[in-house]
Amino acid sequence: MSNEERNLNEQEAELNEQMQQRLEKLKALQSEGKDPFDVYKVNVTHSSKQVKDSFESLQEAEVTVAGRIMSKRGQGKVVFSDVHDKEGKIQLFIKIDNVGEDKLKEFKSLNIGDIVTATGSVFKTRTGEISVRVMKFELISKSLRPLPEKFHGLKDPDLRYRHREVDVIMNPEVKDTFIKRTAIIKYIREFLDNKGFMEVETPILSPIAGGAAARPFITHHNALDIDMYLRIATELYLKRLIVAGFEKVYDLGKNFRNEGIDIRHNPEFTMIELYEAYADYNDMMEITENMVAYVCEKVLGTTRVTYQGTEIDFKPPWRRVTMVDAVKEYAGVDFNEIKDDEEARKIAKEKNLEFKKELQYVTKGEVLNELFEEYAEEKMIQPTFIYDYPVEISPLTKKKRGNEEFTERFEGFIFGRELCNAYSELNDPVVQRERFMQQAKERELGDDEAYVIDEDFLHALEIGMPPTGGLGIGIDRLIMLLTDSYSIRDVILFPTMKPSQSK
Structure with a gap:
């Protein structure tokens, strides 16, 4: 087995393990009566962009946002999380004093890729980032398949086109x-x-x-x-x-x-x-x-x-240019001086032009077009x-x-x-x-x-x-x-x- 094959097998095994862990989390939630897939509707009041654009009027006002968790950081009694929606991202500020110990622990257990809704007041952190001070949140969809690791991203063209949803995320x-x-x-x-x-x-x-x-x-x-x-x-x-x-x-x-x-x-x-x-x-x-x-x-x-x-x-x-003038400029052939099909075929042979039919059936106009495509088209910047x-x-x-x-x-x-x-x-x-x-x-x-x-x-x-x-x-x-x-x-x-x- 080559190193490349070994690495692919290891990556597949790791992916399967992560998916199994996420599936177990889902089963635990479902057994507790907290099935995220049993949520049918969410009353979202503002998008991330609306919160940021209207910060002055929304400061300390209550909003409800929703989106996909793309990062989590912090420890102890405070967690910061970036949630992405259709218009951008908004930072969530989750503190034990606001949500309680059990809910803070629950948020820490969420995975990158999970979709949540959060309600709280709009404020600006010490670093100047507009955020939502979360008073309550809910997991509304569980991501069972991990997103690509952010540093390496999703770069393989085949995977990007095949799984466009992940590419966009x-x-x-x-x-x-x-x-x-x-x-x-x-x-x-x-x-x-x-x-x-x-x-x-x-x-x-x-x-x-x-x-x-x-x-x-x-x-x-x-x-x-x-x-x-x-x-x-x-x-x-x-x-x-x-x-x-x-x-x-x-x-x-x-x-x-x-x-x-x-x-x-x-x-x-x-x-x-x-x-x-x-x-x-x-x-x-x-x-x-x-x-x-x-x-x-x-x-x-x-x-x-x-x-x-x-x-x-x-x-x-x-710019406007006739095909004849373009061929004259870039292929060096003046079709104003070409008398008939036979003369054009000689030029086609000299220039090694290829056609879908035998050269004896090719016309003067077809030679002109082929010369344009071969010599002039790429010059039209x-x-x-x-x-x-x-x-x-x-x-x-x-x-x-x-x-x-x-x-x-x-x-x-x-x-x-x-x-x-x-x-x-x-x-x-x-x-x-x-x-x-x-x-x-x-x-x-x-x-x-x-x-x-x-x-x-x-x-x-x-x-x-x-x-x-x-x-x-x-x-x-x-x-x-x-x-x-x-x-x-x-x-x-x-x-x-x-x-x-x-x-």
């Missing part, structure tokens, strides 16, 4: 991240609602996987006896609502893609897609930069953030809109006015990562069908993430959709940037994990 910065996450989503909604957008809900289960180039999760509906797909995007349903006449709509919710997991990808993730009638991709650029800046100001009080050691300024206007994408890789987008090789599409990049994708939406049903047919050919050539034909969507376009601008933003990625989180898993409460192997 032990790491205040994690709790703060998720408080900010809720605020960010709140202010995104507020920004759009103030601009007259209507939030809607579109299906999560669909008979086809449409609206994006991605691999779906497949499930089966027993009553209908058909396969169905968890949504990979909300685009096609939302554009059908534009056809219906709603004019400004958005859906903020979960999408699902059956793909790999890394620091920027989780199979279940949060997206917002919004669509505005009578608008184009220029309007979507303005909405994007103004919305992100609005959220920054509301949540952080500034448009400047530090992400992984780099200062990023979200103040509008963001400050907020930048890369616009005018090749028509071959943008099947739901209108062609660029004055140049039909390109489309009116942009993606927003920050810190070398894609944040959003937007179009002047294609609303010609004849051209849309042609684009879908071309995508079907791409599937035959090996691209299993190519778009599928959605006849219901084509039916809607045939009824008539006005000129429309559309935008999709990865909410998790935005939250990563605004909370300085390295991995997408750090901003998803319960990220996708392999099943635990522990017994």
Whole structure:
């Protein structure tokens, strides 16, 4: 047996012993008629923050607080204890003169992690710490599993993500991240609602996987006896609502893609897609930069953030660069001088670019996009809109006015990562069908993430959709940037994990 295995066995034995001791304490309490799990409701009058913020008016007033015991110190006739609640911590002052000998002994027997309620008067200790002078307390939930030892904390990423509840208890910065996450989503909604957008809900289960180039999760509906797909995007349903006449709509919710997991990808993730009638991709650029800046100001009080050691300024206007110009700058290839597909393929071969299909089927636009991803994308550190994408890789987008090789599409990049994708939406049903047919050919050539034909969507376009601008933003990625989180898993409460192997 290795030293590592021996240490793990010793730690497991110690944990089991501690849990057994706590279980015995619980049984003793239950035998005395003091079952902490028999408490149903507690009349909490103040949070820790309320006590501290209103100290002047609460001094010597009686309050009732509740929370988890995170530390105990002192001996003899006095015990100090830090209790954590949703808004912070408050110190409890437990003295034999106030609670009696038996209750002081009882409090000393409590474990770190136990949840208590305490009633007493608010005061300030000699060291200046606002505290509660406890007159009575009650154990209202027993912690049977010890929390990680505070000095070492909970650092193992797998354990942190798998047991997020412990991660939040032990790491205040994690709790703060998720408080900010809720605020960010709140202010995104507020920004759009103030601009007259209507939030809607579109299906999560669909008979086809449409609206994006991605691999779906497949499930089966027993009553209908058909396969169905968890949504990979909300685009096609939302554009059908534009056809219906709603004019400004958005859906903020979960999408699902059956793909790999890394620091920027989780199979279940949060997206917002919004669509505005009578608008184009220029309007979507303005909405994007103004919305992100609005959220920054509301949540952080500034448009400047530090992400992984780099200062990023979200103040509008963001930089705007065509894909052709970005490739010229960072890859040294001027696509204004590339005549045809064959010439582009030669460059692809020289640059050792890789594609999902054989090089003989690769187009000029696909080479341009691959060069951008290979040479330019990671250079987009400050907020930048890369616009005018090749028509071959943008099947739901209108062609660029004055140049039909390109489309009116942009993606927003920050810190070398894609944040959003937007179009002047294609609303010609004849051209849309042609684009879908071309995508079907791409599937035959090996691209299993190519778009599928959605006849219901084509039916809607045939009824008539006005000129429309559309935008999709990865909410998790935005939250990563605004909370300085390295991995997408750090901003998803319960990220996708392999099943635990522990017994």
